[in-house]
Amino acid sequence: MKLSTIDLIVVIAYAIxxxxxxxxxxxxxxxxxxxxxxxxxxxxSLPWWAIGASLIAANISxxxxxxxxxxxxxxxxxxxxxxxxxxxxxxxxxxxxxxIFLRNEIYxxxxxxxxRYGPSVRTLMAIFWLALYIFVNLTSIIWLGSLAVTQVAxxxxxxxxxGLGIFALVYQLRGGLKAVALTDIVQVTLLVLGGLTVSxxxxxxIGGADGAIAGFAELTRRAPEKFDMILSPDNxxxxxxxxxxxxIGGMWIANLxxxxxxxxxxxxxxxxxxxxxxxxxxxFAAYLKLLMPLVIVLPGIAAVVLAPxxxxxxxxxxxxxxxxxPGLLGLVxxxxxxxxxxxxxxxxxxxxxxxxxxLYAKMKGLPSAVEDGNATGAExxxxxxxxxxxxxxxxxxxxxxxxxxxxSEQAFQFIQEFSGFFTPGITVIFLLGLFWxxxxxxxxxxxxxxxxxxSTIFWFDWNSVGLGFLAPLNAVPFMDRMMIxxxxxxxxxxxxxxARPAGPEANRIAxxxxxxxxxxxxxxAGVGVVLILIALYATWW
Numbered sequence: 445m446k447l448s449t450i451d452l453i454v455v456i457a458y459a460i461x462x463x464x465x466x467x468x469x470x471x472x473x474x475x476x477x478x479x480x481x482x483x484x485x486x487x488x489s490l491p492w493w494a495i496g497a498s499l500i501a502a503n504i505s506x507x508x509x510x511x512x513x514x515x516x517x518x519x520x521x522x523x524x525x526x527x528x529x530x531x532x533x534x535x536x537x538x539x540x541x542x543x544i545f546l547r548n549e550i551y552x553x554x555x556x557x558x559x560r561y562g563p564s565v566r567t568l569m570a571i572f573w574l575a576l577y578i579f580v581n582l583t584s585i586i587w588l589g590s591l592a593v594t595q596v597a598x599x600x601x602x603x604x605x606x607g608l609g610i611f612a613l614v615y616q617l618r619g620g621l622k623a624v625a626l627t628d629i630v631q632v633t634l635l636v637l638g639g640l641t642v643s644x645x646x647x648x649x650i651g652g653a654d655g656a657i658a659g660f661a662e663l664t665r666r667a668p669e670k671f672d673m674i675l676s677p678d679n680x681x682x683x684x685x686x687x688x689x690x691x692i693g694g695m696w697i698a699n700l701x702x703x704x705x706x707x708x709x710x711x712x713x714x715x716x717x718x719x720x721x722x723x724x725x726x727x728f729a730a731y732l733k734l735l736m737p738l739v740i741v742l743p744g745i746a747a748v749v750l751a752p753x754x755x756x757x758x759x760x761x762x763x764x765x766x767x768x769x770p771g772l773l774g775l776v777x778x779x780x781x782x783x784x785x786x787x788x789x790x791x792x793x794x795x796x797x798x799x800x801x802x803l804y805a806k807m808k809g810l811p812s813a814v815e816d817g818n819a820t821g822a823e824x825x826x827x828x829x830x831x832x833x834x835x836x837x838x839x840x841x842x843x844x845x846x847x848x849x850x851x852s853e854q855a856f857q858f859i860q861e862f863s864g865f866f867t868p869g870i871t872v873i874f875l876l877g878l879f880w881x882x883x884x885x886x887x888x889x890x891x892x893x894x895x896x897x898x899s900t901i902f903w904f905d906w907n908s909v910g911l912g913f914l915a916p917l918n919a920v921p922f923m924d925r926m927m928i929x930x931x932x933x934x935x936x937x938x939x940x941x942x943a944r945p946a947g948p949e950a951n952r953i954a955x956x957x958x959x960x961x962x963x964x965x966x967x968x969a970g971v972g973v974v975l976i977l978i979a980l981y982a983t984w985w
Contacts (some may be wrong), residue, residue: 447598456470458778462627464802465630469627477828480826483678484618486626490712492716494721496725497631499709502628503709510762511584512526514759514761515744520669522673524737531733532730532972544955545724546719554802557844567875577791579844582795583844587846588758590602606842613834623790625792630789642768663748670748672984673984697868724965725962744764782880805822864926866892867892869933876941885950887939887940902918903922906918
């Protein structure tokens, strides 16, 4: 596949336009020097539409478009559960988590852990998140992005890898979160329109003269096994999506951790003008999530009919892009790049935020405008350190992407499974910290450590060391493993918290005056999400 001249013009116009827009929204008022609140939290002034769009732009990137489409090719519509169940998770985050975070003026997740448990947990988790974001998430985004760019445009993958990373860095380097969030409405619009265009043309190709709707019916007839939302135990991909666990099991552990306690996701809501504004943004994002399978999963399923026998599932989405005519190919290619750049820039900014505010500022004893609006002495240095941290992070990701992901067939599943080692412990730590006053720092550390140890016990190939009687543990699907490990880590954390209680001064998170009441509009929107989910699962069970 080659981009025509008109395609190249469209892509170049997008790059220039989005870069220029990012710089324009990053400008400072006359006489005002950008401080840490401006750079890391967009001056706590984000409107609902920017929050909702930025949540999706941060979430939907190459790992979602290329990766989830590849998983759709391999295992079918069941992978859409990650999108659809996330919509319900977002409403829970908006109703029960955000009121506590915003009441206590939380700006990073490690900061919450320090105020709730103590400094040791903050440092431990800050280092963990930096490692995870750089060597798992950031590498996955730019690796899959470079794979797509190479297949579509014929660019050398190493050049594409470096180009995407550097453009994302420069794009947000001046303005920080504000540059990312206020341009994400453009990125999401391109993403949705581009994905829907690919889906429509793929279904039209299958349907022929009868059109896209007939094409969808034909697709369900020719590949009925790809439309099972709840996989049966005899399905070859049952270990990836173990049946009912996607509704009432381990997927909840993954979703709560990702949408509720993940810095580069929740940071947008923490930068809201107010709690009601943040909740409106959450609702907007929830409805966008319901739409996402049409954008990122359906093209992969269509490829089962249109391009059977692909060497790797992750080739499905770029292959479907070959259906696009000149000009439209450039627009959809720009949409793919938009998703990659938006998510990469979001991740870079959150890495800079955690490193600067949770490690550097604490180590140096520097106050910041994020914590204290009157702090001015070290602001220039903190913003500079954030920019340096962002540059180092993307450099590391570019260098390590190929060694870490070059042999992975389904990068989306790789991300889920690797993250699953830590997700149960993170979820335990935050849920206890939010809703159980007796949880202690010792209990939190136990939850983190036991999550990794127990997950490793389930994951390890015991036959390789002559302990075959433990082999059934390795056969447990990773989503079920997350649920089992979650409850074991929860029990250990509760036991240790009771055995080694913290003093009353250790918990500085105020919850007594927090109201969980939400507006009628929020409640009505929540009912709408539930009804849509019931209809979807009833149809494709």
